[in-house]
Amino acid sequence: MKECECLKGCPFFNDKMSDTDGLGAMYKQKYCLGDNLGCARYQIFTRLGKEYVPMDLFPNMNERAKTIISRSTNKDAIPSRDLINDVIRNMFSPIGTRK
Numbered sequence: 105m106k107e108c109e110c111l112k113g114c115p116f117f118n119d120k121m122s123d124t125d126g127l128g129a130m131y132k133q134k135y136c137l138g139d140n141l142g143c144a145r146y147q148i149f150t151r152l153g154k155e156y157v158p159m160d161l162f163p164n165m166n167e168r169a170k171t172i173i174s175r176s177t178n179k180d181a182i183p184s185r186d187l188i189n190d191v192i193r194n195m196f197s198p199i200g201t202r203k
Contacts, residue, residue, distance in 0.1 A: 108136040110149060115159060135163040144169035152176050 111117070114136070117128065135143035143163040148156050151173050161168060 108140045108143070108146060110146060111136045114145070116145060116161075116163065131163045142166070148172055 108114075111132075117132065117136075135146070140146050144165045145157050145161055145163055147166070147169045148161070156172065156176060158168075158172070
């Protein structure tokens with residue numbers, strides 16, 4: 105696969121974790137330069153939009169991504185408090201203060 109379209113601006117690597125060594129380098133190789141569709145962050149980004157990707161979501165947290173997507177796409181469901189808080193935090197928190 106080609107390089108992930110989100111890599112250059114990905115807050116996970118730019119704000120949370122270095123992508124040059126250790127676990128960060130392994131994640132980058134596997135998800136950003138390999139299997140984009142397997143990345144939990146990319147799954148939410150493509151299905152719901154950037155604002156729905158929680159700042160603390162690691163690329164391998166696929167079960168959490170599935171939960172967020174299913175709660176957001178079920179028209180009869182009321183969004184969970186966690187989902188709403190994640191969206192609000194992503195929209196209104198300055199980059200340096202995000203959790």
